[in-house]
Amino acid sequence: MNSSESKSLVVIGGGGHASVLVDILRSQQREILAIVSPENISQRRIFSGITHLKNDDDILRFSPDSVNLVNGVGMLPKSGLKRKLNEYFLSLGYTFETVISDSAQVSSFAEIEQGAQVFSGAIIQAGVVIDAHTIINSGVIIEHDCHIGEYNHIAPKATLCGQVTTHSNVYVGANATVIQNITLEQGSIVGAGAIVTKNISSEQICYPSRSVLK
Template sequence: MNTPNTIILGAGGHAKVLVDILRQREHFCGAFVSPMFTSEPVFSGLQWLASDDDVCKFSSGNTVLVNGIGMLPGKHLRKELFLSFSALGYRFKKVISPQAIVSTYAELGDGVQVLPGAIIQAGVVIGANTIINSGAIIEHDCVIGEHCHIAPGVTMSGQVSVGTSVHIGTGANLIQSISVGEDVVVGAGAIVTKNVDSFKKVYPARGIIKR
């Protein structure tokens, strides 16, 4: 069996976006992993692997993985796959859209994914396996931990610190210099103006309709 070079873990919506980006960058994708075969056009020409065990048939020294599992609050499969395959010696590829703007002076960990329209400014540090989703803005000197999801349209002002395994929901805004702990969930549309302790949830204000 030939080594497929790059293997995509998953075949859902997030995986489709990543394969599309890799194709735009003319990076060869060899295979995808999914319990069910998919005929989605974006996966055309890729070898189908039916289980994670099939990945282990390929040498970790010659194979790069792309984590195509998305991240939602309370879901840990993405993190678990990253940790388990890393422990076996596999490397995870960074995936950066050609439509993203990433400063030369930003530092991105293994397996970080930056989707179209995202902006990452100078001095930013992003931990391994974190997703910076479409249109998110990460301003100067922010530090984001491992296994985070910064959802579409998030705006993070300068010098914000975010712990590991944090989900910041679509369209949330974080003002400058605040700190967000580990395993925090910030709801879609929330405006965060104060530090947030670990394991907390932040909900957006709800409008009141007067009758």
Template sequence: MKPVIVLGGGGHAKVLLDTLILQGHNILGFTDLQSQASIWGIPYLGHDVEIEKFSPKDLVLVNGIGAVGNNSIRKKLFCFYKERGYSFASVIHPTAIISPRVVIGEGAQIMAGAVVQADVHISGNVIVNTRASIDHDCRINDHVHIAPGATLSGGVHIEEGAFVGAGAVVIQGIQIGTGSIVGAGAVVIKDVPKNRKVAGVPAHMIG
């Protein structure tokens, strides 16, 4: 395995560092826009520009930027370093339950206790957060964040950059449009157009 640098030093980055340690990765350090102390002895390397001192051939990156309702910064960082030839490691917690018939894209992150069933397609730079459940035949496009405890029934399609909040439930066959936000605890029973916010039980448009 190539050495790893984690982008970011916040809460999501700490969860990823914990998983990487558990898996025995060689972690060179982490970057952040604000000065940081080391985390569990893992060194703070400085701002993100420090990454370009390393050749893309010599390491892989892990995107440690979390997103609560806004995936744009996470997407921007991923695309910036991809354009410069860097690769992103997918991080999968050993307690996640994943069918062998799942497709997992570059830089995807599947956290502790998540369940991903057969014929799910998870694209690049996706977060499937703690204890989220994704049932059969779902398609999760690039830069999506499925927050802790969210449940997607079979055949759900989440388009690029959308966010599904903690504990939300999306019934079978629903499509969530590009850039849309599903509020925490919502129950989605109708398709959500792009760039909309929905919340409630059943979910309705807000804002």
């Protein structure tokens, strides 16, 4: 699933998503040459001792043959920043690292494509395909034979039951549940805590039931 473990890494982004990735990579004894972020990252102890570069083009000082990139920019609904950054650096010959936490349970019969990120406590069952540059966040459950499209973000504790298909740029919010055999088309959004029992068309939003305070 990750055939380039010998390469050093450069991480794009200095926020919370990047800090979780760096925590995973440090626990795996990976060499991180730099964090690239215009923001002040000194308050995040996880970045201690790593060179801080402020401009995206500073990455160009590293040869594509010598490093892989890790995109630590979080992916919110309708945000195209992650894809834009990836496409720019891919066009220059760089490769994005596949990051899988050691505490994730990934079936040996699942397929994780290049640049995907699988966080701690995730469960990915047999027959699952995770396409490129998708985020499987902490505690997510992806059941058997699901196919998750590229540039998806499956947020913490979401559950996708068997044979769910998602197209590109889909966002599934925290603690949402998608029942078996459902299709989420391109750009669709599932709100946090929603229960999805019908297919969702392209660009549609599925809202959860609202809390009523008395």
